[in-house]
Amino acid sequence: MASNTRTPKARALGSALREAREEQGLGLRQLASELGKNAGQLSRWENGERAPRPTDVAQILTHLGVNGERYEEIIAICSGTDEPRWLAVTLPEQRQQLGALLEFERAATTITEVSPLLIPGLLQTSDYARAIMSAGGVPANDVETRIAVRLGRRDVILRRDPAQLVALVGEAALRQVIGAPEVMVEQLEYLGEMAELTNVDLRVLPFSSGWHPALEGLFLLIESEQTPVVQLESRRSGLFLHEPEDVQTYREAADTVRQAAMSPEDSSAFIAEIAKDMEAAP
Template identity: 30%
Template sequence: MVELRVRAGLTTRGAARRLGISSASLNRTENAKREASAEELGGMLAVYRAGEADRKLVLDLAGARPAPGWLGLAPDPPPLARFEATALSIVDFAPHAVPGLLQTAAYTRAVHTHGGDLGVALDERVRAQARRQAVLSRLSAPHYAAFLDEAVLRRPVGGSAAMAEQIRWLVSRARQPGTTVRVVPFRHGGYRNPGRFSLMRFREAAPVVYVEHEGSSGFLDGAADVERFGAIAASIAAAALDGLDSVNLMNRIASDHERA
C-alpha cells in the first residue's frame, strides 16, 4: 500500500487527510502495527487510484474478494467528499431522499435521526454535511446535476414545515449557475431506477460511480460500469422534466407542504 500511495503522489499526511483518519493511524497500518478495516482498505484503494491488478492483489492478501471493480465502504465515506471536491462534473440520482449536497440542516437531522444517530453523532453528521456542500459554492465548483424522483419531494421528512424549507432551498440552488435540479414526475410512470448513485468525472483521472445501499456503499471504477451508469443517467434525464418545469413542480409541492 505504501508503493500505491507514493505512486499516487501522496504523503502520509495528505493520504490520511483524504481518508479521514490520523496520519499516526495510517503510519501504524503501513508498518503492519495496525490492521486496516475493510472500510479503510476500500478507501485507500479508491484514494490511491489503484488499478485492477493492484486492487486484486491487495484484496487477495487481505482475504477480501468483493466483486471486480467494487471498492466497499461504509455509508458516506470520507473519500466521497474528496472525490466531490476534485470533480469536474457530478450527476446525482436520488430515488428516496434529497442528495447530501443539497440537504438543509433540518432535513439532514431528520434523515439521520431515523438512521439512529443522536446527540453528538447527529451534530457531527450535520457539520460534515455542511462541509461537503461547500464544494458547490466555490468559484471552481463542479457542474452539478441532481435528478430526484417526485416521491422524494412528497414525503414530509422532518415534518411539513421542514420539507417546505428543503424544497424552497432546492429551488434556490437550481437557479445557481452550474447547478441543475430536475424531477422525474409520477405521471411519467415507470423508468429504470438502479437506486442511489453519483457519477463523477475528473479533469485527468478516470470517472468513478458511487453507489449506496442500506448499511454499505462503494465506488465502481471499471470502464463497463461507468458506461452502464452513464447510460442509466441519460435514460433518467430523458424521463425527467426540464429545469423550468421541475422548478414549477417543486414550488407547487412546497406550497402543498406549507398548507398541510
C-alpha cells in the same frame, strides 16, 4: 512492489496517511527525510497514484504515533487497493469510504446524483438532514458532526470554481414528509434557490414518467480529470465502482433518467407548487 493505481480505496488510504502526517505538523519532505524515503514517492502514495505496501504503511503510522483502533482501520484498507470494486460492510471501512467520497467530490468537475426517494445530499438543509439521521438511528452524539460534514460537502458547488451538479430527483422525494411539514417546506424552498445557480441542473422525475433506471435505486456519478467513480449505498454497505465499463453503464443510466425528467424550468415550478400546497395544508 507498490502498484500503479488511482482506485477509490487507494485514494482513501492516501487520504488517511496525509491526515495522520498533517496532524503531527510534518511536511511531506520532513517526513520523507525522517523515514529515509523519497518525497515524491510519499506524495504519490498520499495522492492515491500508487499504493504502498502494508509494511510501508505500518512504518509510516508507527513513526507518526498512530496506534490502536485507528492503526488497525488504516492497515485494513491496505489490501485490495487495485481491485475493480470496493465494497465496505464494516463501519470503519464505511468511514474510510466517506473520506474517499469527499476527496473525489473536491476534485470533481461534474457530479450527477440520481435520487428517487430522498433529496440529494448536496442539496439537503440542516434540519432535513437532522431529521433523517435522528429517525435513522444515528447516535445522538454523532448527529451534529455528520450534519456538519454533509453541509460542508456543499462547498464543491458553491466555491469560486464550482463543480457542475446534475440532480435528478424523484417526485416521491419531494412529497415524502421528513421531520415535519415546515422542515419540508424549507427544504423545497431551498431546492428552488439552488436551482437558480448556473452550475446546478435540477430536474424532477414525476410519477407519470414511467420506468427509468432511477427506480432501481440511487447512485452518484463523480467525474473529474482523474478517475471517474460511481458510488452506491445501502443501509448496511457502500460500494465504489471505477472500472470504465461500470462507469459507462451508469453514465448511460443517468442519460436515460435525464430524458425521463422534466425540464429545469418545469421542475422549479413543480417544486414551488408542492411547497405551496404543503404550506397551505392543515
